[in-house]
Amino acid sequence: MRTTVRLLTGSALAVAAAGLVCAPAHAGDAGGLEILPSSVVPGGQVTVTTAACGEDGAAAGDASAVGAGPFTLAPSTHGGDTTGGFRVPPSAQPGTYEIVATCAQSGRRVTGDLVVSLTSQRQPVHPRGSVKTGVGGALGPDPVQTAGGVAALAVAAAGGTWLLHRRARGDGM
Amino acid sequence: MRNRGLGNTAIAGVTVMALCSGAWLLHSGNETHAPPQPSAAQARSAQGDGAGRDAAPALPPSPPDRIRIPSIRVDAPLMGLALTRTGSLDVPPAAKKNLAGWYEAGTTPGEKGTAIVAGHVDNAEGPAVFYDLGALGKGSAIEVDRRDGSVAVFTVDAVEVYDAKGFPDEKVYGAAARPELRVITCGGGYSRATGYRGNVVVFAHLTGSR
Numbered sequence: 001m002r003t004t005v006r007l008l009t010g011s012a013l014a015v016a017a018a019g020l021v022c023a024p025a026h027a028g029d030a031g032g033l034e035i036l037p038s039s040v041v042p043g044g045q046v047t048v049t050t051a052a053c054g055e056d057g058a059a060a061g062d063a064s065a066v067g068a069g070p071f072t073l074a075p076s077t078h079g080g081d082t083t084g085g086f087r088v089p090p091s092a093q094p095g096t097y098e099i100v101a102t103c104a105q106s107g108r109r110v111t112g113d114l115v116v117s118l119t120s121q122r123q124p125v126h127p128r129g130s131v132k133t134g135v136g137g138a139l140g141p142d143p144v145q146t147a148g149g150v151a152a153l154a155v156a157a158a159g160g161t162w163l164l165h166r167r168a169r170g171d172g173m
Numbered sequence: 174m175r176n177r178g179l180g181n182t183a184i185a186g187v188t189v190m191a192l193c194s195g196a197w198l199l200h201s202g203n204e205t206h207a208p209p210q211p212s213a214a215q216a217r218s219a220q221g222d223g224a225g226r227d228a229a230p231a232l233p234p235s236p237p238d239r240i241r242i243p244s245i246r247v248d249a250p251l252m253g254l255a256l257t258r259t260g261s262l263d264v265p266p267a268a269k270k271n272l273a274g275w276y277e278a279g280t281t282p283g284e285k286g287t288a289i290v291a292g293h294v295d296n297a298e299g300p301a302v303f304y305d306l307g308a309l310g311k312g313s314a315i316e317v318d319r320r321d322g323s324v325a326v327f328t329v330d331a332v333e334v335y336d337a338k339g340f341p342d343e344k345v346y347g348a349a350a351r352p353e354l355r356v357i358t359c360g361g362g363y364s365r366a367t368g369y370r371g372n373v374v375v376f377a378h379l380t381g382s383r
Contacts, residue, residue, distance in 0.1 A: 129342065
């Protein structure tokens with residue numbers, strides 16, 4: 001029991017520390033192991049992804065902390081990530097567990113935290129309000145067309161001047 | 174003398190053509206190109222959107238990598254998005270016009286629940302990734318490439334436009350009992366002072382995978 005408690009407090013501290021250093025933990029951060037969903041019910045399926053093993057990198061995963069044992073991470077079909085997954089045992093107790101992956105080539109070890117909770121669905125915070133996804137740039141004058149127009153008018157002006165010049169000289173008009 | 178006459182005719186021709194095309198370019202370049210907005214026919218029907226109709230079973234969670242909407246020629250990578258300090262959904266950097274994003278702390282597309290994707294309708298240079306979103310028809314397909322190698326295929330139920338004032342948070346972001354997708358961009362009229370008045374929101378549900 002003591003080890004479990006130490007595991008839990010250790011992970012909680014790690015989460016707190018990570019929260020302080022890198023508040024928005026982004027997908028594919030080179031240093032870490034991304035676990036989705038980060039909070040899962042016993043028996044749930046978990047996907048694990050990391051960018052730490054490079055292009056076409058494979059890795060060996062270890063989810064024995066939560067009782068799921070070893071699993072494999074293979075190169076993703078999209079992008080340069082390495083991904084794999086496992087099922088949390090239905091008998092898993094609520095808590096925070098450290099999931100580990102070791103890159104096959106570099107031997108680099110990356111970790112991430114998995115939260116097992118008994119509440120049936122994680123309740124993500126929903127966004128609120130509208131989204132600022134435009135500035136109206138499609139509505140103004142098109143700079144390329146405007147530049148093209150100015151250039152064409154310059155050609156016309158040059159041609160006209162030349163013709164008038166010849167006419168003034170009485171050349172063949 | 175004949176050569177010179179031909180030369181003059183050619184110069185005159187080029188001059189007239191340049192004058193016409195220059196005038197046309199300047200005129201059409203100054204026209205406004207407002208993004209398409211959804212019509213009443215694209216709105217949700219009164220009986221709901223046929224919840225459960227040909228809905229596919231949920232996929233296990235997997236982060237998305239790419240979104241494709243063939244009918245409006247969208248094919249864009251997806252980045253993870255967080256919330257802003259005010260609780261609204263953040264947006265991808267405006268400078269990258271063919272980049273969309275998904276709400277990373279929420280549901281992954283294909284999983285049970287409401288997955289959220291957002292992208293710009295335009296940036297300072299002109300149209301961006303979701304410029305034509307308002308023209309998307311009911312029944313159109315939206316494909317999301319997922320990191321586990323699968324492709325989640327969604328079918329559009331409705332395209333709505335909402336004012337930023339009184340934005341229907343629950344309708345747009347709220348939980349769903351089946352795998353659903355929202356695709357959001359700016360819309361609802363534009364004024365130079367306040368920008369776009371609201372958002373175009375596409376409602377879709379999972380109908381297949383491969």
